[in-house]
Amino acid sequence: MSQVRTSDNSIEPMISLSGVGKWYGAFQALDSINMSVAKGEKIVLCGPSGSGKSTLIRCINHLEAYQKGDIHVGGIRLGHGSKVIDAVRREVGMVFQQFNLFPHLTVLQNCMLAPMRTLGLNKPQAEGRARTLLERVKISEQAEKYPAQLSGGQQQRVAIARALCMRPKAMLFDEPTSALDPEMVKEVLDTMIALAEEGMTMICVTHEMGFARQVADRIVFMASGVIVEEAPPAEFFSNPKHERTRKFLGEVLGRH
Amino acid sequence: MNYTLDFTPVIDGLPNLLWACLGTFTLAISGMLLAIVIGIGGVILRQSRVKLLRWLVIGFVELIRNTPFLVQIFFIYFALPLAGIRLDPTPTAIIALGINGGAYAIEIIRGGVQSISKGQTEAGLALGLHKAQVFRLIILKPALRTIYPSLTSQFILLTLTTSIASAISAYELTSVSQRIESDSFRSFEVYFTVTVFYLVISWVMMRIFAFFSARYFSYPLR
Numbered sequence: 001m002s003q004v005r006t007s008d009n010s011i012e013p014m015i016s017l018s019g020v021g022k023w024y025g026a027f028q029a030l031d032s033i034n035m036s037v038a039k040g041e042k043i044v045l046c047g048p049s050g051s052g053k054s055t056l057i058r059c060i061n062h063l064e065a066y067q068k069g070d071i072h073v074g075g076i077r078l079g080h081g082s083k084v085i086d087a088v089r090r091e092v093g094m095v096f097q098q099f100n101l102f103p104h105l106t107v108l109q110n111c112m113l114a115p116m117r118t119l120g121l122n123k124p125q126a127e128g129r130a131r132t133l134l135e136r137v138k139i140s141e142q143a144e145k146y147p148a149q150l151s152g153g154q155q156q157r158v159a160i161a162r163a164l165c166m167r168p169k170a171m172l173f174d175e176p177t178s179a180l181d182p183e184m185v186k187e188v189l190d191t192m193i194a195l196a197e198e199g200m201t202m203i204c205v206t207h208e209m210g211f212a213r214q215v216a217d218r219i220v221f222m223a224s225g226v227i228v229e230e231a232p233p234a235e236f237f238s239n240p241k242h243e244r245t246r247k248f249l250g251e252v253l254g255r256h
Numbered sequence: 257m258n259y260t261l262d263f264t265p266v267i268d269g270l271p272n273l274l275w276a277c278l279g280t281f282t283l284a285i286s287g288m289l290l291a292i293v294i295g296i297g298g299v300i301l302r303q304s305r306v307k308l309l310r311w312l313v314i315g316f317v318e319l320i321r322n323t324p325f326l327v328q329i330f331f332i333y334f335a336l337p338l339a340g341i342r343l344d345p346t347p348t349a350i351i352a353l354g355i356n357g358g359a360y361a362i363e364i365i366r367g368g369v370q371s372i373s374k375g376q377t378e379a380g381l382a383l384g385l386h387k388a389q390v391f392r393l394i395i396l397k398p399a400l401r402t403i404y405p406s407l408t409s410q411f412i413l414l415t416l417t418t419s420i421a422s423a424i425s426a427y428e429l430t431s432v433s434q435r436i437e438s439d440s441f442r443s444f445e446v447y448f449t450v451t452v453f454y455l456v457i458s459w460v461m462m463r464i465f466a467f468f469s470a471r472y473f474s475y476p477l478r
């Protein structure tokens with residue numbers, strides 16, 4: 001149920017957050033976050049370090065609990081019951097800055113584990129699916145290797161394939177290229193661009209502004225736990241409304 | 257010093273001694289298997305949401321690690337029958353070794369589990385795996401690999417500790433050699449031989465550990 005038609009005949013968003021508040025002890029990391037991501041939409045989430053970007057996307061698959069507001073994913077309200085959380089996690093793939101491949105499993109096994117254990121695929125089905133997706137991230141010849149035998153860029157592409165093996169309806173990326181050597185950034189971004197072109201719903205935390213310009217439907221800028229502004233890339237880069245956004249853009253674009 | 261070596265009683269007792277080596281092996285291997293089960297089970301309970309379970313594990317570990325093994329084995333052998341639990345020497349020794357080794361294994365394995373980065377758990381959860389699946393399928397093997405050297409030296413210690421089971425006359429190398437020694441008074445010859453046998457047993461154990469390491473923990477790390 002990726003699209004749920006409501007009475008006014010509008011299409012319900014794939015992911016929506018309304019009034020989400022999150023505290024770490026007394027520290028408020030997210031404050032009244034409202035955000036809506038339509039099916040097939042690509043969002044780039046940016047902002048200074050510590051602004052709450054990771055926290056926000058980690059709330060969407062409930063790696064972090066939040067204390068206020070509501071999150072809906074694919075029509076499911078993300079409550080706190082473990083059944084619902086598991087259901088949402090099966091629908092949403094996540095890619096981490098540090099890849100987090102399982103070191104004791106081969107590339108192929110990394111991709112087969114969750115589909116077999118959570119979707120109930122048998123071994124040939126899971127392997128077929130894994131090989132197809134490894135092909136898609138152009139790494140099929142490494143299927144029998146272990147993560148430690150791959151470069152960072154290759155590992156991150158495997159991580160993307162591993163998430164895709166769950167056939168998710170949306171993908172979350174948390175700074176997927178920040179831990180990479182510069183020469184490997186492109187191969188990962190190209191993989192993400194290809195995924196975007198296939199119509200995947202994506203939320204990407206990244207400081208790769210070239211990628212944002214090329215792929216994003218909207219750029220969301222956060223600071224200190226709030227969404228400061230959001231706009232399509234052209235407008236975001238040419239006409240940022242807030243001082244904090246201008247300052248951030250100056251820093252990020254200055255570096256490139 | 258004009259002690260003449262006479263290995264005749266040792267040679268006569270050799271079949272007995274070799275069978276006793278097998279007894280020692282049985283105690284060591286069974287004790288180890290039980291210790292691993294207790295170790296992994298204890299680590300799982302130690303992470304439980306239920307405070308009482310966590311405290312039970314902590315209490316168990318403290319109790320076992322701060323009391324002598326000899327007292328533990330006597331307790332099972334001599335005190336439990338008063339509560340209606342009567343066990344033969346060999347099962348008694350296996351249980352005592354398993355409990356004792358298990359308490360140490362809990363602490364060692366827990367250290368291994370804590371050394372695995374949180375990202376591994378998060379990646380597993382994000383893929384929709386349950387917490388128990390994450391532990392079993394993702395955390396456990398790398399965790400065991402990191403602490404494998406400590407665990408194996410603990411298990412060599414456990415192997416040598418089987419000799420304390422002679423105190424309840426379990427069938428193992430030390431008690432059999434004591435019998436030969438007290439019949440023959442050939443202390444040097446008997447205990448020299450037994451020392452060599454224990455060395456061989458430890459060496460075989462280490463070969464077994466190395467085999468498992470090569471079999472299960474040979475995936476590349478970097």
Ligand SMILES: Nc1ncnc2c1ncn2[C@@H]1O[C@H](COP(=O)(O)OP(=O)(O)O)[C@@H](O)[C@H]1O
Pocket residue numbers: 024027029047048049050051052053054055056
């Ligand atoms: N587990 C945690 N405990 C306490 N504070 C945290 C925790 N994780 C993040 N924070 C704080 O929450 C804020 C937002 O963090 P994060 O979402 O990681 O920011 P970003 O990804 O934008 O750099 C930061 O100030 C950070 O220090």
Ligand SMILES: [Mg+2]
Pocket residue numbers: 053054055174175
């Ligand atoms: Mg972050």
